[in-house]
Amino acid sequence: MSTKTKQFNEIIKAEAKNLNFYYGDFHALKGLDFKVSEKKVTALIGPSGCGKTTFLRCFNRMHDLYPNNRYEGEILMYPDEINIVGDNIDPIEVRMRISMVFQKPNPFPKTIYENVAYGLRVRGIRGKDIIDERVEKSLRGAALWDEVKDRLHEHAFNMSGGQQQRLCIARALATDPEILLFDEPTSALDPIATSKVEELIVELKKVLTILIVTHNMQQAARISDYTAFMYVGELVEFGDTDTIFTAPTQKLTEEYITGRFG
Amino acid sequence: MKETLQELKKKIAKRKFYNKIFAFIGFISTTVGIILLAVLFIDLAIDGAQRISYKFFTSFPSRFPEEAGILSAWVGTCLVMIVTAAAAVPLGVGAGIYLEEYAKKNWFTNLIEININNLAGVPSIIYGLLALGLFVYFFNFGESVLTGGLALALLILPIVIMATREAIRAIPNSMREAAYALGATKWQTVKDHIIPYSIGGILTGIIIGMSRAIGETAPIITVGALTFIAFLPPSPIEPEFPFLNFKWLMAPFTVMPIQMFNWVSRPQQAFHLNAAAAGIVLLVMTLLMNALAIYIRYKFRKKIKW
Numbered sequence: 068m069s070t071k072t073k074q075f076n077e078i079i080k081a082e083a084k085n086l087n088f089y090y091g092d093f094h095a096l097k098g099l100d101f102k103v104s105e106k107k108v109t110a111l112i113g114p115s116g117c118g119k120t121t122f123l124r125c126f127n128r129m130h131d132l133y134p135n136n137r138y139e140g141e142i143l144m145y146p147d148e149i150n151i152v153g154d155n156i157d158p159i160e161v162r163m164r165i166s167m168v169f170q171k172p173n174p175f176p177k178t179i180y181e182n183v184a185y186g187l188r189v190r191g192i193r194g195k196d197i198i199d200e201r202v203e204k205s206l207r208g209a210a211l212w213d214e215v216k217d218r219l220h221e222h223a224f225n226m227s228g229g230q231q232q233r234l235c236i237a238r239a240l241a242t243d244p245e246i247l248l249f250d251e252p253t254s255a256l257d258p259i260a261t262s263k264v265e266e267l268i269v270e271l272k273k274v275l276t277i278l279i280v281t282h283n284m285q286q287a288a289r290i291s292d293y294t295a296f297m298y299v300g301e302l303v304e305f306g307d308t309d310t311i312f313t314a315p316t317q318k319l320t321e322e323y324i325t326g327r328f329g
Numbered sequence: 330m331k332e333t334l335q336e337l338k339k340k341i342a343k344r345k346f347y348n349k350i351f352a353f354i355g356f357i358s359t360t361v362g363i364i365l366l367a368v369l370f371i372d373l374a375i376d377g378a379q380r381i382s383y384k385f386f387t388s389f390p391s392r393f394p395e396e397a398g399i400l401s402a403w404v405g406t407c408l409v410m411i412v413t414a415a416a417a418v419p420l421g422v423g424a425g426i427y428l429e430e431y432a433k434k435n436w437f438t439n440l441i442e443i444n445i446n447n448l449a450g451v452p453s454i455i456y457g458l459l460a461l462g463l464f465v466y467f468f469n470f471g472e473s474v475l476t477g478g479l480a481l482a483l484l485i486l487p488i489v490i491m492a493t494r495e496a497i498r499a500i501p502n503s504m505r506e507a508a509y510a511l512g513a514t515k516w517q518t519v520k521d522h523i524i525p526y527s528i529g530g531i532l533t534g535i536i537i538g539m540s541r542a543i544g545e546t547a548p549i550i551t552v553g554a555l556t557f558i559a560f561l562p563p564s565p566i567e568p569e570f571p572f573l574n575f576k577w578l579m580a581p582f583t584v585m586p587i588q589m590f591n592w593v594s595r596p597q598q599a600f601h602l603n604a605a606a607a608g609i610v611l612l613v614m615t616l617l618m619n620a621l622a623i624y625i626r627y628k629f630r631k632k633i634k635w
């Protein structure tokens with residue numbers, strides 16, 4: 068497994084060390100070693116079914132919601148160096164610090180305002196002023212404020228797909244996460260909505276660390292600083308995005324990015 | 330070999346003919362069903378309508394058919410239904426939520442699931458026998474409103490549990506994941522999302538269960554409801570502190586279907602008219618509950634569309 072070292076000059080936010088993951092007997096992630104730089108965008112690419120989603124969902128312990136799933140190895144989060152997938156770490160604590168935006172926009176069937184406020188309510192934050200302020204800040208952060216400021220109390224399902232996805236981003240931002248996970252966030256969106264979300268992601272890396280799964284290689288090239296190529300549960304190649312796309316060292320990577328399979 | 334256009338047309342005509350035959354059979358079946366129901370209802374209405382008056386609702390049963398009314402029966406039905414709802418709703422909804430959201434899926438919960446489904450099909454008189462043994466003889470609740478209500482609660486418990494589970498299962502998993510991903514605990518997810526999003530289906534299930542219970546006779550007779558009763562249970566509301574009174578729970582009672590049964594089994598024609606009138610009242614009560622169920626379903630569906 069070749070790893071470029073350029074990113075090691077930067078602060079590391081999280082690091083997978085010999086991470087294995089099992090769905091029951093099925094060995095879905097095989098010994099991944101992987102570093103995520105702070106306040107950068109790291110993209111995970113690879114053919115369908117190679118384990119990108121599975122890997123991403125380890126970071127906020129989503130797999131704990133279903134039976135028979137098992138983690139092995141560690142994902143360390145810095146600066147406190149807790150093992151995110153450790154048995155002794157409460158998944159709720161992890162999810163308070165690492166937020167996720169899903170593939171299909173999944174706003175709650177509530178108002179726009181309540182969607183954004185939910186993470187705060189979960190944390191027991193009361194007080195209209197504080198919540199109003201955080202809702203506005205998050206909606207601004209998700210480049211949605213101007214579009215919805217006059218209809219905060221309308222039902223979220225009345226928004227377009229692209230707006231719904233940005234609402235989900237706002238919802239994830241409201242709780243000030245340290246890492247934001249995106250699982251193919253634009254695969255259900257039209258090109259205009261897609262470019263808005265892409266711009267947003269580039270903007271967001273100023274304040275937090277981003278890990279994004281994408282099946283769209285142009286997207287990875289456009290928005291990411293680092294790219295990891297996965298293939299059947301293994302990490303084939305990892306490096307800065309320019310290098311991966313112009314001079315990959317692995318033959319498999321080259322074949323994939325030139326579109327010969329996948 | 331290629332078909333000519335004519336051959337093709339012939340084949341289409343033949344298929345269309347079969348299509349029409351089935352449409353015709355379906356139409357006949359539907360009409361027969363509707364006509365039978367309508368005749369039944371009209372017959373009941375013609376017989377019973379003449380007896381329905383204010384006095385009919387405010388009189389106790391009597392030896393004289395013209396003076397007899399359904400006061401003790403409808404009050405009994407209402408009180409029994411209150412007990413049934415008070416017992417079946419928290420138990421049924423709680424069990425449904427527990428089985429869907431909390432219990433681990435394994436052979437044991439599968440066994441429970443199969444048994445609940447089977448319990449929904451058990452003849453109602455069996456529930457009567459169970460209630461007789463449990464509430465009358467073991468807990469000594471007597472042949473009371475409480476026993477009757479609990480017997481019916483047992484009867485509709487499987488219906489409420491299954492309706493709750495189905496309503497919860499209709500919630501897309503993406504909603505749960507969205508809530509958990511924001512750091513919600515299981516209880517926060519249940520109270521902020523699962524219950525609000527499934528409440529329409531749950532309420533519908535509760536009302537369907539209640540409309541089944543309101544017409545049940547066998548289990549109520551089995552636990553010893555009276556067929557002739559000329560007094561009311563003590564009032565649940567009192568003018569003095571603490572304003573509520575639970576003595577009515579232990580009072581003997583009768584319910585609408587039993588009153589009807591009692592009148593039908595008399596030889597005098599005039600009593601049969603009373604039974605028909607009581608039948609109309611019971612039918613209207615049931616229809617009202619079903620209308621409420623439809624309204625609730627409509628109202629919540631409109632608000633939440635996946």
Ligand SMILES: Nc1ncnc2c1ncn2[C@@H]1O[C@H](COP(=O)(O)OP(=O)(O)O)[C@@H](O)[C@H]1O
Pocket residue numbers: 090093095113114115116117118119120121122
């Ligand atoms: N819940 C699950 N149970 C069992 N196997 C699963 C489950 N989810 C995904 N898999 C399997 O794990 C592998 C990786 O899936 P996934 O992470 O969704 O891939 P990707 O996101 O790269 O398309 C696939 O072979 C898939 O069939």
Ligand SMILES: [Mg+2]
Pocket residue numbers: 119120121
């Ligand atoms: Mg995926």
